[in-house]
Amino acid sequence: MDSETLNEQWARICAQVKSYQDIDPSQVSAFFSRLVPQAMSDSFLMLTADNDFIKTWVEQHYTEVIVRALRDLTGVVFAVAIAVDPTQEQRKIAAAGQPSPAAPLSAPAQPMPTPTPAQPAASTIESLPSQPIAAAAPPSPAYGAPLSQATPFEPSGMVAHSLAEDVVVDHYAPPAPAPLSQEPVAERASNPSSSLTFENFVIGESNRMAYSMAVEVAESPGRLPLNPLFIYGKSGLGKTHLMRAIQNYIEETRPSMRTVYVDAQDFVSKYSEAGAIKDQEKVSFRNFRAYYEQADILLLDDVQHLQGKKESMNMLFQLFNTLTSQGKQVVLSADRAPKNIQFDERLKSRFYSGGTIDIQPPEVETKLGIVKSFTDEFSRSEGLGNFTLSDDIQMYIAENSGSNIRELKGAVNTVIYRMIYCDRSDISIDEVRELLANHFTGGMSRSLTVEDIQREVENFFKVSHSDMVGPKRSQSIVRPRQIAIYLCRQLLDLPYGDIGKKFNRDHSTAIHSATSIEERLKTDRDTQEEIEVLQKIICELD
Numbered sequence: 397m398d399s400e401t402l403n404e405q406w407a408r409i410c411a412q413v414k415s416y417q418d419i420d421p422s423q424v425s426a427f428f429s430r431l432v433p434q435a436m437s438d439s440f441l442m443l444t445a446d447n448d449f450i451k452t453w454v455e456q457h458y459t460e461v462i463v464r465a466l467r468d469l470t471g472v473v474f475a476v477a478i479a480v481d482p483t484q485e486q487r488k489i490a491a492a493g494q495p496s497p498a499a500p501l502s503a504p505a506q507p508m509p510t511p512t513p514a515q516p517a518a519s520t521i522e523s524l525p526s527q528p529i530a531a532a533a534p535p536s537p538a539y540g541a542p543l544s545q546a547t548p549f550e551p552s553g554m555v556a557h558s559l560a561e562d563v564v565v566d567h568y569a570p571p572a573p574a575p576l577s578q579e580p581v582a583e584r585a586s587n588p589s590s591s592l593t594f595e596n597f598v599i600g601e602s603n604r605m606a607y608s609m610a611v612e613v614a615e616s617p618g619r620l621p622l623n624p625l626f627i628y629g630k631s632g633l634g635k636t637h638l639m640r641a642i643q644n645y646i647e648e649t650r651p652s653m654r655t656v657y658v659d660a661q662d663f664v665s666k667y668s669e670a671g672a673i674k675d676q677e678k679v680s681f682r683n684f685r686a687y688y689e690q691a692d693i694l695l696l697d698d699v700q701h702l703q704g705k706k707e708s709m710n711m712l713f714q715l716f717n718t719l720t721s722q723g724k725q726v727v728l729s730a731d732r733a734p735k736n737i738q739f740d741e742r743l744k745s746r747f748y749s750g751g752t753i754d755i756q757p758p759e760v761e762t763k764l765g766i767v768k769s770f771t772d773e774f775s776r777s778e779g780l781g782n783f784t785l786s787d788d789i790q791m792y793i794a795e796n797s798g799s800n801i802r803e804l805k806g807a808v809n810t811v812i813y814r815m816i817y818c819d820r821s822d823i824s825i826d827e828v829r830e831l832l833a834n835h836f837t838g839g840m841s842r843s844l845t846v847e848d849i850q851r852e853v854e855n856f857f858k859v860s861h862s863d864m865v866g867p868k869r870s871q872s873i874v875r876p877r878q879i880a881i882y883l884c885r886q887l888l889d890l891p892y893g894d895i896g897k898k899f900n901r902d903h904s905t906a907i908h909s910a911t912s913i914e915e916r917l918k919t920d921r922d923t924q925e926e927i928e929v930l931q932k933i934i935c936e937l938d
């Protein structure tokens with residue numbers, strides 16, 4: 397969810413809370429004005445408070461009513477987490493001193509607070525150094541500002557779709573310059589056991605929510621509602637990075653806690669090595685079981701590999717119950733949502749009992765942030781001083797790499813290698829193009845663009861380009877627009893935020909458009925045929 401939508405949703409939640417009879421609106425105004433929404437998904441809301449006092453007060457007096465408001469607005473029971481960001485008060489004061497205090501949505505970018513392992517705090521993220529942030533974090537909410545009646549409540553694209561099937565969710569968002577801020581990577585205070593940390597994780601719209609949840613778990617392991625935490629998304633989007641970051645953070649802030657990280661494939665092979673299937677009384681089996689049962693935090697990566705492994709799944713089920721019943725934290729990851737993994741129902745329902753969050757493909761801004769972060773890290777580790785890649789090379793790599801960050805990292809390494817070890821520090825953008833000519837795998841097409849798809853859909857449905865990307869919401873324009881958005885997602889593998897921008901729409905409208913076409917495709921013959929023909933036409937362009 398982008399910052400603007402997040403602020404709109406938060407304003408609606410505030411208004412809903414104030415509408416309850418047993419609530420004193422002036423007290424709500426006083427306390428809620430000290431909260432800033434950081435992230436929101438289908439069933440999770442993360443807020444930051446100015447200080448510990450506000451956090452504790454709101455937790456004790458208002459969490460329930462916020463959950464009630466969310467349930468009344470969405471029909472979903474949300475988990476609400478509150479962390480502390482002591483710098484937000486200063487930013488609000490600075491913003492208030494600016495000429496346009498009436499426009500909080502355009503307030504300066506606010507970095508997400510970053511935990512540092514030197515902090516012993518249990519559930520706050522105070523006094524934290526800045527860290528690389530690819531996209532602007534949400535500014536202060538427009539609390540108390542009049543709500544736009546035109547915009548339906550929309551916790552996320554997916555939920556809005558299921559709640560309001562018949563409502564046209566189509567938020568026209570005139571183009572704005574993309575935010576781009578990149579701070580130097582913070583040095584770690586001590587040696588981490590893996591180099592994957594919160595500090596070198598670049599945050600953008602696509603992963604902010606997963607990042608927030610991971611931070612919350614690292615700060616307060618075992619605490620409901622984020623136990624278990626289930627992170628899913630396609631390969632190379634940073635799931636393992638976040639799991640290792642949680643592990644590193646806990647190892648450094650709470651050395652007495654035992655963290656166990658294991659990939660599901662390893663888990664399966666260690667389980668069968670332990671001879672567990674044949675003889676559960678064997679010492680090897682008891683050791684295997686004890687190893688995991690003694691964990692305070694169990695991180696199990698790529699759980700889709702447990703599919704079809706009945707005994708291993710059963711083992712995990714038992715371990716899961718043992719650990720969570722003792723308040724131990726479980727974190728899981730997979731390449732798809734739990735509902736799409738063939739798990740037994742008992743396991744599935746347990747996986748859904750905590751926080752579930754996906755990581756989307758990164759936007760260009762996030763990829764650019766990652767290019768800079770990798771380059772900085774390389775330069776620091778090699779003692780290269782101010783070594784950097786030129787802006788056009790960075791942008792070329794960010795724009796041409798696919799969603800898998802490994803591909804992007806490989807491209808950066810290839811260019812750096814050529815510059816440093818082949819003594820070509822003056823490498824030009826044309827040489828980089830040639831060097832990386834066969835590097836990028838891309839989605840279905842490398843040369844196809846959003847504009848190509850828009851043009852073909854416009855021709856097909858006889859819609860003008862200005863209507864395609866404009867504010868009109870008549871059915872004869874909305875449907876072609878939704879089809880064009882769906883096709884962009886299918887054929888270009890771009891993040892919804894990037895697609896939305898090309899249609900002057902926000903991230904959640906792009907999701908809603910694509911999912912409503914997906915729904916129609918299940919039953920509507922006309923839509924099936926139109927999409928089939930359009931796909932053929934578009935693929936011939938390539």
Ligand SMILES: Nc1ncnc2c1ncn2[C@@H]1O[C@H](COP(=O)(O)OP(=O)(O)OP(=O)(O)O)[C@@H](O)[C@H]1O
Nearest residue numbers: 596597598630631632633634635636637766801802
């Ligand atoms: N937001 C990010 N900031 C910095 N580095 C990132 C980010 N996302 C991914 N990476 C890097 O990209 C590489 C791949 O990430 P990771 O291994 O976490 O992906 P994954 O989602 O677990 O993939 P898989 O499902 O294939 O295991 C790692 O080097 C990781 O550090």
